[in-house]
Amino acid sequence: MEYTHLSEFRIRGGELTIWTPELTTPDAWHDDERPLASVHEQYLGFLDPADTRPGRGRWIGTIFEMDAPLDPAAWATTLRLWHDRHEGFRTTVAPTGDGGYHRVTTEPGTVDVVGAVVADLTDGEQINEFLCDTLELRLSALVWPHLLVATVAHETDDFTVLVGADHSVLDAYSQAVLILELRTLYTAVTTGGEIRDSATFGSPADYAVRERAAAEELTPDSPAVGVWREFLGTPGSPMPRFAADHVAVLDGEHAQPSVSRTLLDIDQLEQVEAALNGLKHRLSVAVFAALAVASRETFGENRFRTVMPIATRPDLTWLESMGWFVNVVPVDITLPADADMPVALDATRASLKRAHLCNDASWGRSLAMVGAMEGPTYGASFLDIRMLPDYELVADLRGRTLRAVSYSTEEVYFWVVRGPEGLYVSTRHPAGLPGEVMERFLAEFAAAMYSVTRAPVAGAAIADPAAALSAG
Incomplete structure (x- = not known):
């Protein structure tokens, strides 16, 4: 699997939609006492809250072609279920007042995902340029959502999927395995199949508790x-x-x-x-x-x-x-x-x-x-x-x-x-x-x-x- 720039991937033409997570109620966030992982806290210390392009040089992501036609309603359901499954997509940071940050989290069922078609933009190269610009402008470690999804529906029975995220919610392993996870989840939604639950979808916030405890033991x-x-x-x-x-x-x-x-x-x-x-x-x-x-x-x-x-x-x-x-x-x-x-x-x-x-x-x-x-x-x-x-x-x-x-x-x-x-x-x-x-x-x-x-x-x-x- 190549690890490359979005600009080096040829996107086929079609209808572009940007899918944005949104809270179902504005007061869904609650303070979370679990710490940030060490690498997350260090990362935040290098950021400028006034940066107008917070994703520039920082976002990571995945692109692939789903081997099925795009059903917008089913895809929105797929992304909502994906956010319910992974607490890492439902947690963010808030300033502490002393220059630092603490964790805030929202519960499953409080995140919807809304699609917006980008009108008059169907050429693959122009879509690529638009997405490169959008991810730099909208992805931030300090402002939720930290993840955006784009789809390009083609005239063939498939569609392109781009997942872009701030590094604080994805790593290289996540980038690789999300392809088949989204494919499996979308297939289940469109066919009425079973939505698999698993004990292996652990929370990054729970991991951070363990990681910070180990860090404190270092001398x-x-x-x-x-x-x-x-x-x-x-x-x-x-x-x-x-x-x-x-x-x-x-x-x-x-x-x-x-x-x-x-x-x-x-x-x-x-x-x-x-x-x-x-x-x-x-x-x-x-x-x-x-x-x-x-x-x-x-x-x-x-x-x-x-x-x-x-x-x-x-x-x-x-x-x-x-x-x-x-x-x-x-x-x-x-x-x-x-x-x-x-x-x-x-x-x-x-x-x-x-x-x-x-x-x-x-x-x-x-x-x-x-x-x-x-x-x-x-x-x-x-x-x-x-x-x-x-x-x-x-x-x-x-x-x-x-x-x-x-x-x-x-x-x-x-x-x-x-x-x-x-x-x-x-x-x-x-x-x-x-x-x-x-x-x-x-x-x-x-x-x-x-x-x-x-x-x-x-x-x-x-x-x-x-x-x-x-x-x-």
């Missing part, structure tokens, strides 16, 4: 804090940056370039996976080892440091929840001199094992304890989408997860996905970084990944890596 002597201390170095040291010496300072504001491509096709990837099986390493380890090798080959750095977002759904209670269940852990890999990929794999596995100490430790609180003066600016993640239910159907529905255009002058992120057609990479980087630098890094990344096939694997004939990569 400067906690093992997780020690890992962050080693990662950062001297208190006040800057966070690791990608290609810091190659980024030019530009005047004005510039959108970050985005690069998305297949890194290894399925034939190349299956050879890599066969070799990794012989070496007894996981593909996730190989991805970070290859990033470290590519960093050495491109920038001459034997020490590779980045942060890795991880899912923090602690048990089945939150398996199907919509919300922001994410922590960040440090990945710190030092490669021995002239290390090849098998050696890099061993070093990386040890580093990732050490990073596990931080899985349940609030990264914001940990960084505060080690004297960090800023948050992470360089991150990488890996996802095998085959772990998602019915992932092949998601591809048939043209499912894509979306991110807003970023304007950061420092941030670099890599999203690496193992999909049914190969290994896919998406990245964004500052406009001041020359494109050829990123191109070289991605080429070294691909070469490092494929180089594991040089290791002998019993019963497997491995093709020449250089020839295979050049052919790909």
Whole structure:
């Protein structure tokens, strides 16, 4: 599943409708004593309440094509039931008066979803531009609703669905699984089928209680804090940056370039996976080892440091929840001199094992304890989408997860996905970084990944890596 910008998705023409959640009664909100999750509270601290485009650079979402005709009444019912099911869509924040925020919530049955047709706008490209603008203008972490839905009804028996949300109510896992959830719910509504209930739709607010309690237990002597201390170095040291010496300072504001491509096709990837099986390493380890090798080959750095977002759904209670269940852990890999990929794999596995100490430790609180003066600016993640239910159907529905255009002058992120057609990479980087630098890094990344096939694997004939990569 590609992780890309909305502008890179071709929307077919049709009738556009914006679906907006509304309270059935204006006094439905009530104060909620449950805390905000640490990452949510940190996020709010960076926001400007006067920002006229609060969604700019911040919203995330999902787009796909529903394989059924649009029945507006049934779709409105589907979205209402979806909001009833997920408390994360029915909670927001209110100012405390001291510069902070507290949680307010409304009960199931108090949210309706109203559709408004956008007249005289049927061209797919114009719809795309309109939606990009609308999501920047209307999505905010400070103003409910934090989620909007758009549909485009086509002349064929299907319709496009866009779900856009502020990051405070969706994470990457939510982005992926909502496609089949909405499809299943819509099918049940239109056919009179059973609306499934489940103990796995747990509330993000209940999770926040658990997360904040764990955060309060952290001390400067906690093992997780020690890992962050080693990662950062001297208190006040800057966070690791990608290609810091190659980024030019530009005047004005510039959108970050985005690069998305297949890194290894399925034939190349299956050879890599066969070799990794012989070496007894996981593909996730190989991805970070290859990033470290590519960093050495491109920038001459034997020490590779980045942060890795991880899912923090602690048990089945939150398996199907919509919300922001994410922590960040440090990945710190030092490669021995002239290390090849098998050696890099061993070093990386040890580093990732050490990073596990931080899985349940609030990264914001940990960084505060080690004297960090800023948050992470360089991150990488890996996802095998085959772990998602019915992932092949998601591809048939043209499912894509979306991110807003970023304007950061420092941030670099890599999203690496193992999909049914190969290994896919998406990245964004500052406009001041020359494109050829990123191109070289991605080429070294691909070469490092494929180089594991040089290791002998019993019963497997491995093709020449250089020839295979050049052919790909």
